[in-house]
Amino acid sequence: MENKRIKISGFGGQGIILSAHIVGQAASIYDGKNASMTQAYGPEARGGACSSQVVISDTEVDYPLVDTSDVLLALSQEGYDKFVGSLRDGGILCYDNDLVGVLQDHSRFDARAIPATRIAEELGKKIVANIVMLGFATRQAGFASYDAMKRTVLERVPPKFRDLNETAFERGYNYGEEVQT
Amino acid sequence: MFKKSKLRGEFFMQGDIACAEGAVSAGCRFFGGYPITPASEIAERMAYRLPLLNGAFVQFEDEIASMASILGASWTGVKSMTASSGPGISLKAENIGLGMMMEVPCVIVNVQRGGPSTGLPTSWAQADMMQARWGSHGDYGCIALCPKNPQEMFDLTIVAFNYAERYRMPVFVMTDAIVGHMTEKVVVPPVDEIEIIDRRYTDKKPDDYLPYAVGDDLIPDFAKVGDGYRFHSTGLTHDERGYPDMTEHAQLTHAVRIVEKVKKHADDIILLEEKGVEGADVVVVAYGITARTVVPAIEMARKKGIKVGLMRLITAWPFPTKRIRKLAGEIAGFVVPEINLGQMVYEVERCAGGQCKVKSLPHPGGGIHKFETVLSAIEEIAHAK
Structure with a gap:
């Protein structure tokens, strides 16, 4: 496998950093690969533009920053607008189509939509939208194994929200399954 | 996660957290600090960890007091640490000199961000390298370590404590906001496999x-x-006796000694990593995150047939004078990329002494060197042979 460069973008409070942490931990601790996660954020705690990035590789990651991404997960219009241009040709875009409404030309890459926030709201907690998206992206983009991702999600969330997050991950993954087939 | 008093195993851990865990493993039981981006996670982690280990964390009114506090704590026999970023280190500078003069073992972590002044709070640089060396007034020896990843944030923080105790002085861990805020796999070995140097009584x-x-x-x-x-x-x-003696004689013995003790042990202190340096025409000298980000350009240059090696400074201070001087007589030139406008390159130039070319690759911070910039610098030196 060559380097897989994943960019996750949205706004502060959506769990953008946690999402990258989950991807990196799943890949490096449970899938036995090398993963390097970095983040960018403004001074705001919530609401500001936020992005995180993970580079996954079979060998040591020399260059940990993501200038051009292979996979982009967009959870806000601003995050989409800012990073869609640096998604490589033939890359994979996963976006929340309720939050990202103004679309650019998608012919360069593979774009896949999921109403992640709406699904999360149906599950009772809007906050798990990032986990729905991670489930979806796990199926669509294959940067980490299903088992490693699910195990990490369950480890990283507070115990009393484990069931909710497990359901959120499954819903996203299955939605990905339906889109795929 | 990471809640045990003594960790062991593999973790997906942030650099700053790994630094705190390295300190804990080295036996650090006092942290005096004042929060600042991008070093706050170290303080946060120590605030959580030290009470579990019968240690103490104190957030002081400012950086000056926090630096003074670790000197005081160290005098009582407790391994002590503070962590900050450039603006905070500037404030600590006076008491860093006090620590050097009184020869107090302690560790100072600088998670470098862009400067000068408030600069780039959430972004990175490597522009405090000379501040570490000369930041407090007067002459003193300096030891500074440059981790390149979260694993080394753990490992080299332990080395920093060992050096501090062995050579009786404040020791710097000079990292940056990329490595500090980067999360990667960190392997924490069993406690009995970690080499710890304790205080000599x-x-x-x-x-x-x-x-x-x-x-x-x-x-x-x-x-x-x-x-x-x-x-x-x-x-x-x-x-x-430790009593004031403001004479030329005392200055010649004591003040000279705190410089000489580092020079005398330099060969034991200096840590270097060389890849492909033997027989090379061009040697890239880099440290910290830069020693990683230049690798793709070095690999491309090799593919193009250029003999290029990488010398990574794991310790920036003391500087590997002898090694650089020897290499300078054998190669076409050095390329020195750093995320500042040219700092350690002065040392490379000094040691090269005109024997070969030295090319500085400056970057002001907030970004990193472009692949093409590094590659063309390597090519320029190789072709000028």
């Missing part, structure tokens, strides 16, 4: 003990607080 009786008397290694022995030893220390130039 005198074997003299209280009546025979002089706090600043030294033997061949130029490093004075400690006395244990509460064991009945007479003790005095000051920031003024002092004699072997």
Whole structure:
């Protein structure tokens, strides 16, 4: 496998950093690969533009920053607008189509939509939208194994929200399954 | 996660957290600090960890007090640390000099961000390298370590504590906001596999003990607080008793010694990593995150047939003078990329002494060197041979 460069973008409070942490931990601790996660954020705690990035590789990651991404997960219009241009040709875009409404030309890459926030709201907690998206992206983009991702999600969330997050991950993954087939 | 008092195993861990865990593993039990981006996670982690280990965390009114506090804590026999970023290190500078003068073991972590002044709070640079060396007034020896990833944030923080105790002085961990905020796999070995150097106490009786008397290694022995030893220390130039002695003689012995003790042990302190340096025409000298980000350009240059090696400075200070001087006589030139406008390159130029070319690759911070920039610099030096 060559380097897989994943960019996750949205706004502060959506769990953008946690999402990258989950991807990196799943890949490096449970899938036995090398993963390097970095983040960018403004001074705001919530609401500001936020992005995180993970580079996954079979060998040591020399260059940990993501200038051009292979996979982009967009959870806000601003995050989409800012990073869609640096998604490589033939890359994979996963976006929340309720939050990202103004679309650019998608012919360069593979774009896949999921109403992640709406699904999360149906599950009772809007906050798990990032986990729905991670489930979806796990199926669509294959940067980490299903088992490693699910195990990490369950480890990283507070115990009393484990069931909710497990359901959120499954819903996203299955939605990905339906889109795929 | 990471809640056990003693960790062991593999973790997906942030650099700053790994630094705190390295400190804990090294035996650090006091942290005095004042929060600042991008070093706050170290303080946060220590605030959580130290009470579990019967240690103490204190957030002081400012950086000046926090630096003073770790000197005081260290005098009592407790391994101590503070962490900050450029603006905070500037404030600590006065008391760093006090630590150097009184020869107090402690560790100072600088998670470098863009400067000068408030600069780029959430972004990175490597622009405090000379501040670490010369930031406090007067002459003193300096030891500074440059981790390149979260694993080394753990490992080199332990080395920093070992050096601090061995050479009796404040030691710097010079990292940056990329490595500090980067998360990667960190392997925490079992406690008994970690080499720890503890404080050297005198074997003299209280009546025979002089706090600043030294033997061949130029490093004075400690006395244990509460064991009945007479003790005095000051920031003024002092004699072997630790009492002020503001004479040329005292300056020639004590003030010179705190420089000489680092020079004398430089070969034991210096840590270098060389890849493909033997037989190379071009040697890239880099440290910290830059030693990683230049690798793709080095690999491309090799594919193009250029003999290029990478020398990574794991310790920036003391500088590997002898090694660079020797290489300078054998190669076409050095390329020195760093995320500042040219700092360690001065040392490379000094050691090269005109024997070969030295090309500085500056970057002001907030970004990193472009692949093409590094590649064309390597090509330029190789073709100028």
